[in-house]
Amino acid sequence: MISLHWYMGLAAALFCIGVCGFLTRRNFIMMLLSAELMLNAVNLNLVAMSHYLESLRGQAFTFFIITVAAAEAAVGLGIAIALYQHRRNVHTDSFTELKG
Amino acid sequence: MFTTFFFWYCALVILGCGLLAISLRNPVHSVLSVLVLFFHLAGLYLLLQAEFLAAVQVIVYAGAILVLYLFVLFLINLKEELKLDAFVPGVKLGRGIAVGLFVLLLWALPSFTAGQHGQWTSKLIEENGHVQTLGLEIFTQYLLPFEIAGVILLMALIGGLVLAAKIDRPADNKTASVPEASGQQMEKHP
Amino acid sequence: MSISILAIPFLPLIAFVLTLLFGRQIGTKVHWLPIAAVLGSFCCALVAFCRVQSGEIINADLYTWIQSGSFRVSVGFLVDQLTAVMLIVVTSVSSLVHIYSVGYMKGEEGYYRFFAYLSLFTFSMLMLVMGNNFMQLFFGWEAVGLSSYLLIGFYFNKKSASDAGKKAFIVNRFGDFGFLLGMFLVYTQCGSLHYSEVFAKAPQIGALTFSFLGMDIHVATLIAMLLFCGAIGKSAQIPLHVWLPDAMEGPTPVSALIHAATMVTAGVFLVARCNPIFALSTFTLNFIAILGAVTALFAATIALVQTDIKRVVAYSTVSQLAYMFIACGVGAYAAGIFHLFTHAFFKALLFLGCGSIILGMHHEQDLKYMGGLKKFMPVTYITFLLASLSISGIPPFAGFFSKDEILLMAFCSDSFAGKVAYITGLLVAFLTAFYSFRLLFLVFHGDFRGTEEQRHHLRESSPVVLVPLCLLAVGAIGSGWFGIPEALGGSNHWAHFLNPVLGHPQAHVAHSTELVLMLVSVLAGAGGIALAWFMYRLRPQLAPDLAARYPALYRLLHNKYYVDELYQKYIVEPALWVARNVLLKGVDTRWIEGVVNGVPACLGLFAQVLRGLQDGVVSHYLAWMGGGALVLIVLILVG
Numbered sequence: 001m002i003s004l005h006w007y008m009g010l011a012a013a014l015f016c017i018g019v020c021g022f023l024t025r026r027n028f029i030m031m032l033l034s035a036e037l038m039l040n041a042v043n044l045n046l047v048a049m050s051h052y053l054e055s056l057r058g059q060a061f062t063f064f065i066i067t068v069a070a071a072e073a074a075v076g077l078g079i080a081i082a083l084y085q086h087r088r089n090v091h092t093d094s095f096t097e098l099k100g
Numbered sequence: 101m102f103t104t105f106f107f108w109y110c111a112l113v114i115l116g117c118g119l120l121a122i123s124l125r126n127p128v129h130s131v132l133s134v135l136v137l138f139f140h141l142a143g144l145y146l147l148l149q150a151e152f153l154a155a156v157q158v159i160v161y162a163g164a165i166l167v168l169y170l171f172v173l174f175l176i177n178l179k180e181e182l183k184l185d186a187f188v189p190g191v192k193l194g195r196g197i198a199v200g201l202f203v204l205l206l207w208a209l210p211s212f213t214a215g216q217h218g219q220w221t222s223k224l225i226e227e228n229g230h231v232q233t234l235g236l237e238i239f240t241q242y243l244l245p246f247e248i249a250g251v252i253l254l255m256a257l258i259g260g261l262v263l264a265a266k267i268d269r270p271a272d273n274k275t276a277s278v279p280e281a282s283g284q285q286m287e288k289h290p
Numbered sequence: 291m292s293i294s295i296l297a298i299p300f301l302p303l304i305a306f307v308l309t310l311l312f313g314r315q316i317g318t319k320v321h322w323l324p325i326a327a328v329l330g331s332f333c334c335a336l337v338a339f340c341r342v343q344s345g346e347i348i349n350a351d352l353y354t355w356i357q358s359g360s361f362r363v364s365v366g367f368l369v370d371q372l373t374a375v376m377l378i379v380v381t382s383v384s385s386l387v388h389i390y391s392v393g394y395m396k397g398e399e400g401y402y403r404f405f406a407y408l409s410l411f412t413f414s415m416l417m418l419v420m421g422n423n424f425m426q427l428f429f430g431w432e433a434v435g436l437s438s439y440l441l442i443g444f445y446f447n448k449k450s451a452s453d454a455g456k457k458a459f460i461v462n463r464f465g466d467f468g469f470l471l472g473m474f475l476v477y478t479q480c481g482s483l484h485y486s487e488v489f490a491k492a493p494q495i496g497a498l499t500f501s502f503l504g505m506d507i508h509v510a511t512l513i514a515m516l517l518f519c520g521a522i523g524k525s526a527q528i529p530l531h532v533w534l535p536d537a538m539e540g541p542t543p544v545s546a547l548i549h550a551a552t553m554v555t556a557g558v559f560l561v562a563r564c565n566p567i568f569a570l571s572t573f574t575l576n577f578i579a580i581l582g583a584v585t586a587l588f589a590a591t592i593a594l595v596q597t598d599i600k601r602v603v604a605y606s607t608v609s610q611l612a613y614m615f616i617a618c619g620v621g622a623y624a625a626g627i628f629h630l631f632t633h634a635f636f637k638a639l640l641f642l643g644c645g646s647i648i649l650g651m652h653h654e655q656d657l658k659y660m661g662g663l664k665k666f667m668p669v670t671y672i673t674f675l676l677a678s679l680s681i682s683g684i685p686p687f688a689g690f691f692s693k694d695e696i697l698l699m700a701f702c703s704d705s706f707a708g709k710v711a712y713i714t715g716l717l718v719a720f721l722t723a724f725y726s727f728r729l730l731f732l733v734f735h736g737d738f739r740g741t742e743e744q745r746h747h748l749r750e751s752s753p754v755v756l757v758p759l760c761l762l763a764v765g766a767i768g769s770g771w772f773g774i775p776e777a778l779g780g781s782n783h784w785a786h787f788l789n790p791v792l793g794h795p796q797a798h799v800a801h802s803t804e805l806v807l808m809l810v811s812v813l814a815g816a817g818g819i820a821l822a823w824f825m826y827r828l829r830p831q832l833a834p835d836l837a838a839r840y841p842a843l844y845r846l847l848h849n850k851y852y853v854d855e856l857y858q859k860y861i862v863e864p865a866l867w868v869a870r871n872v873l874l875k876g877v878d879t880r881w882i883e884g885v886v887n888g889v890p891a892c893l894g895l896f897a898q899v900l901r902g903l904q905d906g907v908v909s910h911y912l913a914w915m916g917g918g919a920l921v922l923i924v925l926i927l928v929g
Contacts, residue, residue, distance in 0.1 A: 002107045007144075008209055010111045014118055016202035021122030023194030023912050024187045029172060030127055033134055036165070037118055040141055043153075051148040055218025056237040059150055063238060066153075066160055067249040071256030073165045077172045078263030084176050093188060096906030188909040197916040204923050 007048035015041035028083065028090040032076045039069045103147060110140040110147070125186045128178070131169050138162045149222050151230045295348055295367055297334045298377060299416035301327040302384075306409035313402025320402040324409045325388045331412065332381035335374075342374040343787075349422055349486065356425070363483055368422035372791045375627060376419035376559060379634045380552050382765070384412045386758035387547040387638070393754035394543050394645050404444060404541065411437035415552050419559060424473045424483040427560070431469065431524065434553045435462050441548060442540040454539040461533040465523015469560075472516030476567075479509060489566040496570040510570035517564055518574060525557025525611045528585045532854055534608055538600040542645030545600060550607045550641050551634040558614040558630050562623040565792055569621070576707035579619025579700070583707075583714035586612035588851070590721035594728070595837070595847045597657045599644050602729050606681065607637055609718060613696055616711045622699035623792035624785045628773050629696055632688035635765030636680040640726075642759055643674040646751045647733060651744055659740040660733045666748045669756045671734045673763040678730050680766040682723035683815040688770030690812070693719060695773060695785075697811050702799055716814050723818025731826040777804040 018041060021034030043062045050058030080090050087094060117137035121130045138161045145154035188194070225233050238246055305327030313320045341348070351366035369377070388408060395404050414437055418430025435458075443455030477483055479498070480491045498509040521527070526534035537549045548554070561568055561578065568574055586609045593605035610633050617626030648655055650667055664671045680687035683694065697719070700712040738745050750756070772787075774780025785794045799807075825832045837844040846852070903914070 002104060002147075004214065005209060005212070006107070006111075007148075008212065009206060010114065012202060012205035012209065013115055016198045016205070017115070017118035017122060019201055019916060020195055020198030023197060023909065023916055024191045025122065026184075026186060026188050026909070027127055027181065029169065029176075030122075030130060030186075033127075033130060033169060034122060036161075037121065037134070037137075040138070040161075043157075044141060044144060047145055047148050047150050047153060049214075051150070051222070053214055053217055054221045056220050056234060057218070059153055059234055060237050060242050062150075062153055063156070063234070064242075064245060064249050066156055067253060070160060070165055071252050073168055074256040074260040075263065077168055078260035080172055081175060081264040088177070089180070090176055091184070092908040095908070099901075099904055099906030188907075190909065190913060193913050194909070194916070197913065197920055200920050201916070201923070204920070204927065208923075208927055 004048055004052040008045060011041045011045040011048070013041075014038075014044065026091045026093060028080050028092055029077070031092065032073065032080070035076075036069060036073070039065055106143065107147060110143045113137070113140045114144075126178070126182060127173050128170065131166055131173065135162055135166050138166065149225055149230065150234075152234050292348075294334045294337050295369060296352070298331050298338065298381070299367075299413055299420060301331045301334075302409040302412040302416065306406050306413060309402055309406040309409060313406060316402065318401065321388070321392045321405050324405040325385070325392070327409060328381060328385045328388050328412055331416070332385045335377035335381040338369050339374045339378055342369060342371055351422070360481070361477070363423055363425040365426060366422040366484075367420045368485060369420060370791050371788050372559075372562060372627065373419050375631060375788070377416070379555075379631055380412065380415050380419065383551040383634050383638050383762075384408070384415075384547060386761055387543045387551075387642070390546075390642055390645070390755055390758040391541075391543040393752045394649060395541060398541075400444070404441075407437055407440045407444070408544075408547070411441065411548060411553070415556070418556055422485055424476060424485075424488070427563070428469065428473060431466065431520065431556065434548070434556065435459060435466070435524075438537070438544075438548050438553055441544040442537045444541055444544065445539070448539070451539040454533075454536040458533040458537050461530050462523045465520045465530055468516045468519020469521075469523075472513050472520065475509070475513045475516060479513070485563070492566040492570060508571065508573075510567060511573050514564070514568045514571040514574035515577070517560060517567070518578060521557030521560045521615075522581075523557075524560075525554050525615070526608050527557070527581055527612060527615060528588060529853075531585065531589065531608050532857060535601050535604045535850070538598070538604050542600065542641060542648060545604070546638045546641030546645065549604065550637040554607065554611055555614070555630045555634070558611065558618065558626055561615070561618045562627050562792055565618075565623050568618070569793075572705075575619050575621060576705055577619070578615050579703075579705070579707040579711045582612040582615030582619055583711040584612075585609070586616065586718040587714050587721075590718045590725065591847055592850050593725040594721065595844060598655050599647065599657055599660075599729060599733065600641070600655055602657075602725060603637070603640050603644055606640075606722065606725065609722060610637065610681070613693065613715065613718070616700055616715055617696040620700050620703040620705070620708045620711065621793075621795045622696065624788040624794050625692065625695040625699050627788060627792065628770075628784050629692035631772075632680070632692040632766075632769045635762055635769050636677040636687075636689055639673055639677040639759060639762035639766050640681070642755075642762065643670055643677060646670040646755050646759065647674075649751050649755065650748050651740065652747060654740065654744065657729070657732045659744070660738070661736040661740075662734070662738040663748070664734040667734075667750045669750060670759065673759040673766075674730060674734070676763045677766050678726040680770075681726050682819055683719055683811055684723075684819075685808075685812060686767075686770070688766055688768065690815075691770035691773050691775070694808050694811050695775065698775075698799075698804060698807055699795065701807055702795070716811060719811055720814040720818045723815040724822045725818075727819045727822035728826055731822060735827060736830070775804065777801040777808070 015038050018034045018036075018038030021037065022031050025031050025034060043065055046058035046062045046065070048058075050056060050062075083095065084090050114137050117133040117140070120133040121137065124130045124133065138157060142154040142157040142162075145151075145157060220233060302324070305324040309316075309320060309323055316323075338348070348367065348369040351364040354362060354364045356363045388405070391404065391408065395401055398404065411434060414430050414433030416430075418427055418434060421427045421430060439455045439459045442458050443452045445451040446455075473483065476488055479495045480488045482488060482491075492510075495509050495513075499506045500509060501507070523530045534549055534554065538545055540549070568578075589605045589608035589612065593602050593609065596602045596605060610629070614626040614629050614633070617623065617629060644655075646667065647660070647663065647670060650663065650670070651660065654660070676687065680689040683690045685691075693715075697712060697715050700708045700715055703709070703711075738748075771780075773782055773784030775782050788794070849855070903910075
């Protein structure tokens with residue numbers, strides 16, 4: 001039997017991969033994808049805990065997180081398309097109008 | 101024995117695909133590796149006795165969201181994209197932060213203590229079926245969040261439509277160039 | 291506390307609020323409300339007077355005003371014999387002036403504002419005299435100052451009027467400063483500001499001294515001197531008298547009410563009210579008597595040569611107030627209050643008479659253009675004559691009894707100051723009669739010296755102006771009869787009435803001596819009248835001749851001893867210089883503006899550094915965020 005700690009370690013690793021991608025990729029769409037990785041790391045964590053703690057609360061949370069992730073993807077990609085229409089690329093470092 | 105093996109298989113594929121996804125230059129390849137990752141995540145869900153979530157993972161995440169990503173990637177000019185650098189200038193800093201975070205999380209992991217156990221033992225779930233138990237949980241205890249989730253999805257639907265709709269701008273070039281020019285000026289005088 | 295006592299101050303307050311809020315809408319009929327309020331107040335004051343007469347003293351707190359630690363001040367009312375007298379004076383004169391103003395202020399711009407301010411003043415003055423503690427006295431003190439300022443500057447479009455208002459306010463500040471310090475000292479010594487507690491403890495502080503810079507200072511003297519500072523300012527004594535003549539820029543009813551009959555007497559009231567404190571300090575009493583004598587002579591001599599009718603009466607007011615202080619200085623507070631009472635009537639009458647003349651002359655105030663008004667304005671003439679006789683101390687008019695009482699008390703005083711005050715007082719009585727009748731003769735007798743047009747429009751004022759004059763004339767004649775001295779077969783009811791509050795020094799002289807003194811003072815008054823008759827009726831050329839022969843003296847008097855010029859040169863200009871060059875250029879522009887501008891400049895610099903962080907590159911933000919999260923996790927895990 002795999003212990004809960006292994007699942008949590010895996011989730012932590014996946015989360016850090018997501019963070020790394022989020023911090024390092026230039027492409028806005030790839031940043032969103034990295035965010036999805038982070039969300040999935042959290043989902044894995046929740047489902048694993050739900051299983052080991054014999055409660056369905058974590059799974060219910062996962063369900064809602066998937067819903068919100070879908071919404072986030074829809075809006076985020078809509079923004080990506082709007083950005084692309086505006087500037088012909090989706091690189092975050094080319095959008096610096098908000099600087100002080 | 102099989103479960104242990106299956107877990108390690110899935111874990112390795114997940115980590116490998118994750119690393120590939122954030123390091124591949126071509127976004128389409130990244131998305132495809134994430135697709136593989138999601139399937140293996142669904143496998144882990146199965147291992148954790150969450151069949152319904154595994155199905156949702158495959159159908160919604162892999163089937164819908166990632167396809168959406170792919171569609172959007174096809175809308176933008178990928179050829180030009182491939183010529184440019186895929187990473188931001190401070191890539192080492194980002195990686196350092198991520199690695200630091202990982203180390204810290206692993207360091208904190210042994211101090212984790214499990215909370216109170218609930219009533220849904222794996223045996224009980226097995227008897228009733230996962231879909232029924234989760235459905236019971238969601239439609240009784242989480243009814244209001246469920247409805248709100250529906251509203252959020254509706255908002256996302258409308259928001260995505262509004263954002264992605266082609267806005268007809270007659271003076272598109274001018275409005276685009278003005279902030280750029282001022283941005284450049286401000287860069288010259290920090 | 292009975293409602294009739296509360297109604298005395300609060301009816302005018304209600305009238306003030308309503309008039310100010312709705313006066314513009316009500317229009318020309320707005321005067322009914324304040325008049326009704328002040329008449330109601332007068333009736334309540336009469337009721338209160340009768341209650342006091344029957345021996346009832348009202349001293350009750352309405353509510354606690356300030357409570358801070360052991361410091362407690364309440365809004366409360368004390369109606370004793372002294373307050374009852376003051377209530378009668380204030381409400382009666384105020385009612386008559388309210389009625390008079392209907393005629394005088396007719397058609398003026400800001401008619402409702404005028405009545406609102408008059409009501410405010412009445413309220414403030416009543417609060418001043420009715421308070422049962424120093425704090426409320428101070429409230430009234432400042433509030434009458436404020437309403438005085440508002441009314442002096444009523445014609446605020448006129449620069450001289452608004453300047454006069456400011457001058458009155460600022461000059462009074464000097465006195466109020468002393469008064470405030472005195473109040474603080476009273477609190478530190480007695481632990482309370484309520485009259486009853488303070489005066490109960492007054493004998494104990496009589497022996498106290500404290501050492502300051504190696505000098506032993508008598509606490510009671512210090513308190514009395516500081517309180518007297520306030521009285522000097524409010525009652526326009528030397529050296530703070532300069533505001534009162536300038537206050538004549540205000541409308542004449544205001545001059546009558548505030549600057550002759552009521553507000554300026556607040557200083558005398560203060561000294562009388564605090565007589566247990568003043569009694570502890572012989573030095574202060576002597577000082578008051580001497581200052582009174584000097585001011586009386588000073589103002590009377592100035593009044594001899596002034597040509598503006600209101601200014602003559604104004605200096606006469608300063609002089610008469612000084613009389614009251616002489617009385618207080620020799621310990622005869624009752625005599626001082628008696629003179630305050632009679633003076634309120636004949637001085638208000640003189641002022642309102644001046645107002646009537648000014649109305650008739652179409653706002654001409656210079657004596658040079660008057661003369662012979664007797665046949666045009668008979669009622670004004672008669673009442674003015676009665677007031678002049680009263681102020682000159684001719685029996686049986688009111689002024690005779692009060693002035694004689696003061697002179698008698700000064701004569702009987704053991705102190706040197708009392709003797710000086712008596713001699714001066716006698717001289718001033720002579721001068722008073724002289725300048726009063728000089729005014730009368732120049733205005734009403736002889737030939738008219740104004741323009742033909744003025745002569746054409748010259749007519750007697752309307753009944754609404756004349757009725758208050760006649761009523762005041764009754765007061766100017768009869769108000770002295772309350773205190774007919776025993777030497778004349780009276781019972782000196784006045785002194786007995788006020789005895790519980792003010793005490794009454796016994797005059798250690800035989801009735802025959804008293805009668806001689808009376809004769810002397812009457813002769814002084816009559817001599818003044820006779821001289822005025824001689825100089826301005828028989829030999830009209832004599833006055834200009836004298837002025838030509840002694841030009842220096844004439845100029846000195848005409849320019850009021852150059853006090854204003856001295857103040858201008860040695861106080862106002864240096865103060866302005868300091869204000870402009872040190873405070874404005876140095877403190878204000880360098881320090882204050884330096885701080886005010888420096889803080890945002892520093893913040894701006896800081897922001898300039900910080901804005902570098904906001905470079906608009908999302909990945910940088912994310913890096914910061916990730917780093918921050920990392921630091922937080924470290925802190926949580928380590929901590």
